[in-house]
Amino acid sequence: MGGSFGANLRRIRDESGLSLAQLAAKINYSKSYLSKIENDLKPPTADIAKRCDSLFGTAGFLSAMVTAGERPDGDQDEDVADDEVWVMVAGDDGERRFHRLPRREVLTGVGAAAGFALTGGARAVVDEPTLAGLRTMFGQYRLLGTTSSPATVLAPVIAHVDTLRALAAAGHPESVRRQLLLLASRAAEYAGWMSQEAGDERAALWWTHRSVAFAEAGGDEHFASYALIRRAEIAMYRQDPLTxxxxxxLAQADRAAGARILGLAARCEAQGHALVGDRAAYRRALDRAAALLAEADPAVPVLGSSSVSDEVALADGWSLYDLGRPAEAAAALDRQFPGITASARRARARFGARRVLAHAGNGEIDHACELAPAVLADAAQVDSATVRVDLRELARVLARWPGHPAARELRFALGTALRVRPGSGG
Known part of the structure; x- marks a missing residue:
């Protein structure tokens, strides 16, 4: 079906019997703004398209018109040589950035290589208590990552990966070597996640690739499916639903990957369908995710987030906003948010920001402004690039209420939060 977005929106609205004023009231946008969109004087936004698709039941038709042709150039999945590694270093201006450095230079300063040098090359003996200590250490890094900036946790996690890799290459029995490599794969995957949280997609993809290589060397034939999920999540935050x-x-093609991986993949698929605006496909995928995650073996080491108790319910609240249903999203997140423990600050910042955004998108500006300070406090602590995506969207939503005093105050606070980063001296 041809025609511009505006022409199609007007046709669908007319066929539904709604006036422009009635449409404006139902989706919380001004009549004058929608009139400009219908007359092709203003470009449509993804948010308006999602809300209209939800209201008119057009199964993502309008959203597809907005997103067509807007995918970023390439996957930015730049390869890195095996003798190089991504590390975060502080520049002369105090800002921390990722740099690609020769592995030899990195290993002379971190990880097992430094330990071997300091002990005169003495061979490390890795037994079960040592392995348990290494697992505990990684668990502590993950715990630290729930409450602090990626800049705090990335350097020790990268050192931990290289320690495990070097120990695995030190001639231990095969069973020990495999356990070291499998732990290295989980630590490398976590380095990729923290790289994404630090805003470096390229480093996130590189560490994800490394995690697969470690897992395969350790005998895990299914970890590649989880790496596909991580890449899908990166695409989701890039607002690329098709990818x-x-x-x-693809991550669900390996049916032997286990209920946890398959469930996470189905959940991510559902979030992609939500971005497109296809509610039926979204619900099918989310129901499948719930069933699979309920079957997951709790004894198996957790992949993905371990700081929330009902990730499917939270994902539902998250995605209802993407489906153009902010009132339902706000209600769902109101129910689920109190279950996130106070110590899980990264999760509280992520879902708290989406909760505030849902209330604001539903026109509940006073309530959104009441909830926002606690979210901004958590967001400042964890310094998350993915949380900032929703905070920027919140600022855009609040701009629709220029005369609202609390909204103006919150927009100022958001502007400050988005400009000032921990450790930047601002």
Whole structure:
């Protein structure tokens, strides 16, 4: 069906019997703004398209018109040589950035290589208590990551990866070597996640690739499916729903990957369908995710987030906003948010920001402004690039209420939060 977005929106609205004023009231946008969109004087936004698709039941038709042709150039999945590694270093201006450095230079300063040098090359003996200590250490890094900036946790996690890799290459029995490599794969995956949280997608993808290599060397033939999920999540935050769905679907092709991986892949697929505006496909995928995650073996080491108790319910609240249903999203997140423990600050910042955004998107500006300070406090602590995506969207939503005093005050606070980063001296 041809025609511009504006022409199609007007046709669908007329066929539904709604006036422009009635449409404006139902989706919380001004009549004058929608009139400009219908007359092709203003470009449509993804948010308006999602809300209209939800209201008119057009199954993502309008959203597809907005997103067509807007995918970023390439996957930015730049390869890095095996003798190089991504590390975060502080520049002369105090800002921390990722740099690609020769592995030899990195290993002379961190990880097992430094330990071997300090002990005169003495061979490390790795037994079960040592392995338990290494697992505990990684668990502590993950715990630290729930409450602090990626800049705090990335350097020790990268050192931990290289320690495990070097120990695995030190001639231990095969059973020990495999356990070291499997732990290295989990630590490398976590380095990729923290790289994404630090805003470096390229480093996130590189560490994800390394995690697969470690896992395969350790005998885990299914970890590659989880790496596809991580790539799908990166695409999701890039607002690229088609790639999100494609990668999440590929991750479900290996039916032997286990209920946890398959469930996470189905959940990610559902979030991609939400971005497209296809509610039926979204619900099917989310129901499948709930069933699979309920079957997951709790004795198996957790992949993905371990700081929330009901990730499917939280994902539902998250995605209802993407489906253009902010009132339902706000209600769902109101129910689930109190279950996130106070110590899980990264999760509280992520879902708290989406909760505030849902209330604001539903026109509940006073309530959104009441909830926002606690979210901004958590967001400042964890310094998350993915949380900042929703905070920027919140600022845009609040701009629709220029005369609202609390909204103006919150927009100022958001502007400050988005400009000032921990450790920047601002």
């Amino acid at each position: 999100t769905i494609e990668l999440a679907t």
